[in-house]
Amino acid sequence: MMTSLKDVAKLARVSPATASRALSKPETVAFITRERVTNAAKQLSYQPNVLARGLRQRGSRTLGAIISDILNPGQATLAKGIQDAAAKRDYTVFMFNTDEDTEKERRALESLRGHLPQGLIIVPSPGARENLKLVSNLPTVELDRSSGLRDAHTIMVDNVGGAREAVQHLTALGHKRIGMIFGSMDVSTAVERLQGYREALEGAGIAYREDLVLSGNHREEGGRVAAHTLLNRPAHQRPTALFVGNNEMTIGALLAMRELELRIPSDLSIVGFDDSRWAKLMQPAITVVAQPAYELAYLACETLLNRLENGVSHQTMRPASIRLSTTFIKRDSTAPPPPT
Amino acid sequence: MMTSLKDVAKLARVSPATASRALSKPETVAFITRERVTNAAKQLSYQPNVLARGLRQRGSRTLGAIISDILNPGQATLAKGIQDAAAKRDYTVFMFNTDEDTEKERRALESLRGHLPQGLIIVPSPGARENLKLVSNLPTVELDRSSGLRDAHTIMVDNVGGAREAVQHLTALGHKRIGMIFGSMDVSTAVERLQGYREALEGAGIAYREDLVLSGNHREEGGRVAAHTLLNRPAHQRPTALFVGNNEMTIGALLAMRELELRIPSDLSIVGFDDSRWAKLMQPAITVVAQPAYELAYLACETLLNRLENGVSHQTMRPASIRLSTTFIKRDSTAPPPPT
DNA sequence: CGAGTTCCTGCAATCGATTTCAGTATCGAA
DNA sequence: TTCGATACTGAAATCGATTGCAGGAACTCG
Known part of the structure; x- marks a missing residue:
């Protein structure tokens, strides 16, 4: 036909x-x-017929995109940014989800490989370093996180700076016992945000205490459990403020606070990473570090396409690492600590 | 290499x-x-090499999926359902976003056509009826909404029943003036939900009043404006309850209520369509009609694949129309109307 | 007028996997 | 021992678009 x-x-x-x-x-x-x-x-x-053309020209105008969780609004925004940028240059995108699962990521890459995409944009899972060997000569841009590969191009936000600013805000309000829930040590963003937290504490002359820092494994339930553990102590030992490393865990933390009947911000101040619809809809509205997710993804895609169309070889091009800055949004979930 | x-x-x-x-x-x-x-x-x-194989066999194991807005959590869930179902059967998916824009939908279909997908899953935009002619011999399943095409296969929820149940809940609580914010007349789900609203009113012996029903155009801002218009009246004329046709407009309505300083549920009860994270996180938590979005999408994809693999011709197969039922979730945003 | 360009077009090979068709080897039965 | 059936294998055509190369026409210039 x-x-x-x-x-x-x-x-x-x-x-x-x-x-x-x-x-x-x-x-x-x-x-x-x-x-x-x-x-x-x-x-x-x-x-x-794209297939025939692609066969002859060894590759169609197609990109691969691998994100970690489409149900996370932040990641969905990344997906949209990638697609919009690709569509504008007349590329189509194969989009995959890993659910943070290294094995799924591997399958996605294998499946992608057969489609001969021109390039790849990936939010690397913890095991990406190994997986990416499967497509070692495919022009790739890492988005939002770094896999740790030596010559990778990465487009990320300034996690250290964003976290530092958030925690500085808390110390400036007079908080001394500030807890943090971070993602996990095998994801670069989590490590960097933890770093920012430490720097801010240090800048304020507050000692870093291991017992105030817990992993929430990036998910709502992990965040809830971690927050519950951190906050379920007598008032004089309990942190007076909490910095949470991503939006899902922030929801978990809020649930935990409700379980423990702690009030925001009178009993406890809270700052989240990632802005979202509900953050400003909550009462009180949540103070957050906002990321320019759409811009980040759009830029990643443009960077990749520029590289492709300028015919710059993957090998010779010096790796670019771009950092966009975050925006601190003060809302109503932070206040001076309760009087002792 | x-x-x-x-x-x-x-x-x-x-x-x-x-x-x-x-x-x-x-x-x-x-x-x-x-x-x-x-x-x-x-x-x-x-x-x-999928391209070579696809060329020879006239089509690769590829599906097209067109959804309306990846940033809407409900639609993102649809995307995930489609992808999971496709991956399980070893198909890959070209995913497109229309942003409810008929023109974007047309471009997506054109672009898709060149890739010779085996089938298509689409959340039809208002203009889909015309656009779908571009791919008239491609096996297609319509998801979540109907384009109105005669011999289409559609997988939707029981919008009429879901809306009816929500409004019955309100009438049972004693509400008489119940407002509704619906999407727009050119989207089948919106029309059906409006229909359910009317049926419930009729069942309770309450006259339908045009001035209590406004369009919010599916978006947050539209919902806010509509709610503002409906609620900005003296207390004895103002609706005592509001039924909102989707999640984005519900956010808008909540913002409007905050602007007007109306309290939930004492001044006003509210029921939304679509469940979401924030609905249960809000205080008070929002009563909603929940849709089985993931199941819906998974089923749509399976239906399509079964049709493909059984080799049943698009033409001869009798069109299937599947309806899944919704779930009413009572939370804290509904209560009897304030005493007059 | 002839040689050298320039411009345009068509032939045929090519990309990589699949598939038809024909050919060879093997085995069983007569 | 021979014939036919069966089981495998390989040569070559095919899918549809692109492209290197060659050839013909037209045109320029000496």
Whole structure:
């Protein structure tokens, strides 16, 4: 049913070769011939077969994108940014989800490989370093996190700075016992945010205490458990403020606080990482470190496409590492600590 | 340096033809030969070129999916359901976003067409009826909404029943003036939910009043404006309860109520359509009609794949229309109306 | 007018996997 | 021992678009 280039050529009374050139390299074909071909193509509503073209040209205008969890609004925003940027340059995207699962990531990469994408944008899972060997000569940009690969291009936010600013805000309010719930040690963003937390404490002359820092494993339930553990102590030992490393765990922390009947911000101040709809809808509205997720993803995709279209080899190009800065948004969930 | 089937064949000392058969139709090849081939394939970590295969077989194991807005958590859930179902059967998915824009939808379909997908799952935009002609012989399943095409397969929820149940809950509490914010008349779900609202009112012997029903155009801002208009009246004319047609508009309505300083549920009861994280996190938690979005999408994809693999022709198969039921979740945002 | 360009077009090869068709080897039965 | 059936294997065509190369026409310039 699909009309092929041969049909167009026949209708335009030229060879398939000429038809092909008329459509994709118009300047190499005489004006009048070109007209005949384009008309024929329009008349038959010809659509080139991407598979055939891709086979010959070794790769179609296709990108792979691997994100960690489409249900997380932040990641969904990344997905949208990638797609919009790709669509604008007339690329299509194969999108995969890993659910933070290294094995799923591997399968996604294998499946992707057969489609011969021109490039890859990935939010690397903890095991990405190994997995990415599967596609070692595919131009790749790492988004939001770093896999730790030596010559990778990465587009991330300034996690250290964002975390530092958040915790500085808390110390400036007079908090001394500030807890943190971070993701996990095998994800670079979590490590960096923890680093920012430590730097801010140090800057305020507050000693780092291991018992105030727990992993929440990036998920709501982990955040709830961690917060419960941190906060379920007598008032004089309990942290007076909490810094939470991502949006899902922040929800968990809020649930834990409700279970323990702690009030915000009178009993406890809280700052989250990642802004979201509900953060400003809550009462009180949650103070957060906002990330420019859409811009980040858009930029990652553009970076990749520029690299592809300039024909710069993956190998020779010096790895670029771009950091966008975060925005601190003060709302109503932070206040001076309760009087002792 | 993609390894091709020819390389595998050479290493296994067989012809490419045999190598191909050994991998895809094992029973037609002698055991010992098959072993040699599979070993060679593993050794070279051979990955078939989907483009070449797709070219020859006229179509790769690829599906198209078009959803309306990946940033809406409900739609993101649909995306995930589709992907999981497809991955389980070893299909890959081209995912597109329309942002409810008919023109974007058209471009997505055109782009998709060139990739020769085996099938399509679509959340139709208002203009889908026209756009879908572009791919008229592609097996298609409509998800969540109906385009109105005669012989379409659709997988939706029971919007009428869900809305009816929500409004019955309100009438049972004693509400008489119940407002509704619906999406728009050109989207089937919105029309059906409005229908359910009318049926529930009728069942309770309450007259339908046009001035209590406004369109919010599916978006947060539309919902806010509509709610503001409905609620900005003296207490004795103001609705005592509000039924909102989707999650985004519910957020808008909540913002409007905050602007007008109306308290939930003492001044006003509210029921939303679509459950979400924040609905149960809010204080008070919001009563909603929940949709089985993941199941819906998973089922849509399975339906499509079954149809494909049973080789049932698109034309002859009688159109299936599946409805899943919604779940009413009573939380704390509904209560009897304030005494007059 | 002839040689050298320039411009345009078509032939045929190519990408990688699948599949038809024909050919060889093996085995059982007569 | 020979014939036919069965089981495997390989050569070559095919899918649809692109592209290197060669050839013909037209045009320029001496």
